[in-house]
Amino acid sequence: QVQLVESGGGLVQPGGSLRLSCAPSGSIFSFNVLGWYRQAPGKQRELVAVIMWGGGYNYTDSVKGRFAIARDNAKNTVYLQMNTLKPEDTAVYYCYVRTLLDEETWGQGTQVTVSS
Numbered sequence: 001q002v003q004l005v006e007s008g009g010g011l012v013q014p015g016g017s018l019r020l021s022c023a024p025s026g027s028i029f030s031f032n033v034l035g036w037y038r039q040a041p042g043k044q045r046e047l048v049a050v051i052m053w054g055g056g057y058n059y060t061d062s063v064k065g066r067f068a069i070a071r072d073n074a075k076n077t078v079y080l081q082m083n084t085l086k087p088e089d090t091a092v093y094y095c096y097v098r099t100l101l102d103e104e105t106w107g108q109g110t111q112v113t114v115s116s
Contacts, residue, residue, distance in 0.1 A: 002026050002105040004095045009110030012085055016114070020080040022095035022107060027076065033098040034071060034078040038091035038112075048093065049080060062088070085114045 008020040020036065028034070035050030035058075049059045049069040057069060068081045082089065095107035 002030075002097065002099075002103075004097065004105060004107035006093075006095050006107040006110045008080075009093060009112045011113045011115065013116050014086060014114055016085050017081070017083045018085065018112060019082065020093055020095075020110060020112075021077055022079075023075075023077045024097055024105075028071060028073055028078070030099055031097040032100050033096070035069060035096050036080045036093055037096055037106075038089075038093045039109075040088075040091040043091075045094070050096070051078065082112070085112075087114045090114050 003025040005023045008018060010018060012018050032053040033050055036048040037045050038048050039045040047060055048063055049067055051057055051069050051071055059067065066084045071078045090113050092109040093112050094109045098104050
């Protein structure tokens with residue numbers, strides 16, 4: 001079973017930056033979708049950004065121009081660079097991967113808090 005190791009969450013002031021990392025236990029080439037979702041208190045989990053095997057990307061509108069997802073095949077890691085953070089970005093962020101057989105795995109979640 002795939003395991004995902006997340007890191008990089010924390011507390012940051014509005015306008016600041018954070019980078020989240022997610023390293024799967026299996027080869028990154030095993031997954032046709034890698035990405036990040038988030039869930040704020042009292043809200044449903046929502047897609048933040050995903051990268052597809054063919055190189056396509058999908059971002060939720062509220063983070064376009066501020067967040068960037070990238071994969072490093074050599075380090076077997078997917079990153080989420082978050083810039084110009086806003087208080088409304090506060091949430092638990094979950095790494096997500098899906099294989100070609102549509103098997104999904106979620107990370108344990110990492111807290112991101114944007115507050116002055």
